[in-house]
Amino acid sequence: MSKRAAAALVAGAMVAVLTACGSGGGGGSADKGAGHKLVVGFSQVGAESGWRTANTKSIQESAKKAGIELKFSDAQQKQENQIKAIRSFIQQKVDVIAFSPVVESGWDTVLKEAKDAHIPVILTDRAVDSKDESLYVSFLGSDFVEEGKKAGDWLVKEYASAGGDVNIVQLEGTTGSAPANDRKSGFADAIKGEPKFKVVASQTGDFTRAKGKEVMQAFLKSQPKIDVLYAHNDDMALGAIQAIEEAGKKPGTDIKIVSVDGVKDALSAMSQGKINYDVECNPLLGDQLMDLVKKVKAGESVPRRIKTEEGTFTPEQATAALPNRQY
Ligand code: AHR
16 A cells, blocks of 8 residues: 555544544533534334323423424334334434333343443333333333222222122233233232122233224123223223123213223213223323433433322313313
8 A cells, every 4th residue: 555545544534533523422412512402312102092192292392392302203012113213313322312111121232222322211101120220310200000009999999888799801001011010910909908809801902992992892792790891091991982882881880990091082981971980190291301301411310210290080070170181
């Protein structure tokens, strides 16, 4: 190689190194300059329910309000899509990655990749079951065990004076997801002291209206006596209501229904007597998430766990809340 060619090669290599440094390797915004707009990569579960639609809207609107650029990706309820999205956010060197994990397990490898790239991760709505807590900085969302417990506690009170068996069918959320696991265990815990409560059938309806209807149709065919339906979310309960009505029964009367979320459609069904009790799960996480993003990037310490405040609805409370319900 001639001396001139060798010198050109060295100069070229130096330019490449300088360019890499200037583009803010590691995703930090500090090295991107003071006027840099924060960029958040957000991987959403999908659009499976009314709750999810409200959650997406809240995150998109809050990002806009906070002047944060949001790279939004819809995983269509598939973990592999979320892993791909997170890898693409890492490649794009976003400032913060936030995501709502479709299932609890299987995240360690990709979260380690984000950590190695020095990109902080915030979990929103759902948790991961990773033992390594250094893989994310904070988890913002509901206490799903508590939600299941509230549903079970209501049942215990409602049937306090009932003598015979109370047959329950359960519509579970997405298999392996935190809300399905936790709402099931919280509910089971609340009713376990009373042997009259029998969960006679339990199956996933994947948090969707269509699946909720389909599985309820199967329950109605296979179970001779159903007293109660416990649905892990409102969309499945609303689908099940259609199945119950098509089977010639009265939802809320022939079969009591307890559900989770508190979306407008469910509150409306409650005011018509079709759902008996609803445990609230708050989807409006956008403002809190954007606040966290800013704090994390400013190097401030943030709580590892932020629980959302939520209540419960009787039919009377649902009717009163309906006119002002945002979602
Ligand atoms: O993770 C929250 C749950 O996911 C909501 O209860 C449900 O409606 C959604 O799909």
